[in-house]
Amino acid sequence: MAFAAQRFADNGYHPTSVAEIVEGLGVGKGVFYWYFDSKEELLRAILADGQLDLRRRQRAAITGATTPLERIERGIRASIEWSLEHPVFFRLFQFAATDDRFTENLRKGEQVAVRDAARHLADAMDAGEIPEADPKLQAHAMLGVSSHLVHLVHRGLLDADEAVVDTAVSFCLHGLQGPRPA
Amino acid sequence: MAFAAQRFADNGYHPTSVAEIVEGLGVGKGVFYWYFDSKEELLRAILADGQLDLRRRQRAAITGATTPLERIERGIRASIEWSLEHPVFFRLFQFAATDDRFTENLRKGEQVAVRDAARHLADAMDAGEIPEADPKLQAHAMLGVSSHLVHLVHRGLLDADEAVVDTAVSFCLHGLQGPRPA
DNA sequence: TCCGTAGTTGACCGATCGGTCAAGAGGCCC
DNA sequence: GGGCCTCTTGACCGATCGGTCAACTACGGA
Numbered sequence: 522m523a524f525a526a527q528r529f530a531d532n533g534y535h536p537t538s539v540a541e542i543v544e545g546l547g548v549g550k551g552v553f554y555w556y557f558d559s560k561e562e563l564l565r566a567i568l569a570d571g572q573l574d575l576r577r578r579q580r581a582a583i584t585g586a587t588t589p590l591e592r593i594e595r596g597i598r599a600s601i602e603w604s605l606e607h608p609v610f611f612r613l614f615q616f617a618a619t620d621d622r623f624t625e626n627l628r629k630g631e632q633v634a635v636r637d638a639a640r641h642l643a644d645a646m647d648a649g650e651i652p653e654a655d656p657k658l659q660a661h662a663m664l665g666v667s668s669h670l671v672h673l674v675h676r677g678l679l680d681a682d683e684a685v686v687d688t689a690v691s692f693c694l695h696g697l698q699g700p701r702p703a
Numbered sequence: 704m705a706f707a708a709q710r711f712a713d714n715g716y717h718p719t720s721v722a723e724i725v726e727g728l729g730v731g732k733g734v735f736y737w738y739f740d741s742k743e744e745l746l747r748a749i750l751a752d753g754q755l756d757l758r759r760r761q762r763a764a765i766t767g768a769t770t771p772l773e774r775i776e777r778g779i780r781a782s783i784e785w786s787l788e789h790p791v792f793f794r795l796f797q798f799a800a801t802d803d804r805f806t807e808n809l810r811k812g813e814q815v816a817v818r819d820a821a822r823h824l825a826d827a828m829d830a831g832e833i834p835e836a837d838p839k840l841q842a843h844a845m846l847g848v849s850s851h852l853v854h855l856v857h858r859g860l861l862d863a864d865e866a867v868v869d870t871a872v873s874f875c876l877h878g879l880q881g882p883r884p885a
Numbered sequence: 886t887c888c889g890t891a892g893t894t895g896a897c898c899g900a901t902c903g904g905t906c907a908a909g910a911g912g913c914c915c
Numbered sequence: 916g917g918g919c920c921t922c923t924t925g926a927c928c929g930a931t932c933g934g935t936c937a938a939c940t941a942c943g944g945a
Contacts, residue, residue, distance in 0.1 A: 533802055533803070535715075535718065538931075538932065539933060540932080548893075549894040550893095550895065550896095550933095550935090551892085551894055551895075552892075552893060553934095560933065612801065615800070615801045618797070619715075619798040619801055628860075654870070658852070661852060662848045662870065662871065665847040665848045665852060666844045666848055669843055669846060669847025670843060670844065678810075679840075679843075684840075685840065688836065688841070688844065692844045692878040693878065695877055695878050696873075700880075720903080721903060721904080722901085722902080731923055732905090732924080732925065732926095733923055734922075734923060734924080735904095736904065737922065741903075742903065742904090
């Protein structure tokens with residue numbers, strides 16, 4: 522799966538053939554179809570693996586935080602860092618988001634994460650830490666900032682500086698904050 | 704090109720064959736290869752068309768604005784509205800961003816837009832409208848928010864409400880604003 | 886020792902791919 | 916009318932695709 526993921530990320534899902542994968546692994550084609558029903562199922566399994574790992578990282582990052590806003594910040598940081606460390610998974614997520622065969626697989630995991638973030642946002646609103654707004658929309662906005670910036674780093678258009686992470690976090694946090702009461 | 708763009712957006716670039724396109728158009732295959740060198744070149748032409756149109760819209764939206772920040776806001780609004788009105792182009796942009804064969808084509812257009820936005824951000828900083836920060840990073844952050852939200856609308860997970868646009872704009876503007884001096 | 890099963894092989898399948906090209910249609914100028 | 920050029924056709928090409936399957940190997944238990 523790791524090898525296949527690498528090839529999918531490098532050459533694209535469609536242009537990468539099953540023959541290419543098994544050849545690179547030095548095994549027969551039968552092995553592939555013994556473990557997976559199809560090439561499509563392979564990618565689904567890879568995506569599920571990645572989502573699980575990201576989710577674990579997010580949960581771990583959040584524990585220990587005391588305020589809702591701190592949970593949000595840690596969640597963003599963890600997501601960005603994970604995405605920077607796992608360019609292969611990240612690229613596959615991006616691809617899967619553009620292909621109707623796979624969007625459904627992403628949706629579930631993404632919605633869990635967004636719902637989670639939205640809950641913390643709602644908590645922060647209740648606590649008066651940030652003004653009232655649609656928490657889900659804001660969670661998605663933060664996701665947009667993070668993933669786009671990560672995308673740029675992976676494309677080599679941005680240095681994998683910690684300044685990127687800080688800028689993303691700061692942008693998101695202040696975006697949430699809205700106009701401060703004087 | 705419009706027909707091909709539609710099919711590429713609906714079924715994906717790779718799964719859509721040239722045969723499918725010419726058949727849908729009711730013409731012979733030779734016609735296709737008379738006007739385009741390859742399937743790849745066709746998509747490139749479509750992408751260029753879309754980028755040109757978006758760029759025009761952005762420029763038109765900005766003219767007449769008096770302050771840098773107003774230019775930024777109008778630019779965001781125009782980009783989001785255009786993307787909502789052109790789901791086919793938007794999807795193709797998203798796909799192209801995930802495929803190395805086409806990223807280079809997007810980069811140029813994207814960089815022009817980002818450089819433009821960054822210039823207005825720098826102007827706003829000089830005018831003291833927003834605090835100092837890396838304008839390019841911020842421009843990309845705004846692009847991330849916009850495109851992710853548009854993506855959700857196209858996937859049907861969000862209503863094409865004007866609230867979406869307003870939230871995006873507000874999130875971006877306050878994200879730029881940073882911590883207000885008390 | 887021998888059988889059963891899990892795991893593996895790679896030749897093979899029909900379908901389809903992007904792309905080619907010889908043939909010809911239609912119109913324009915001389 | 917006849918040569919010419921633009922445009923169109925669709926049969927055809929070799930390559931390759933995802934997927935199948937009969938044959939085979941390795942090995943643990945009886």
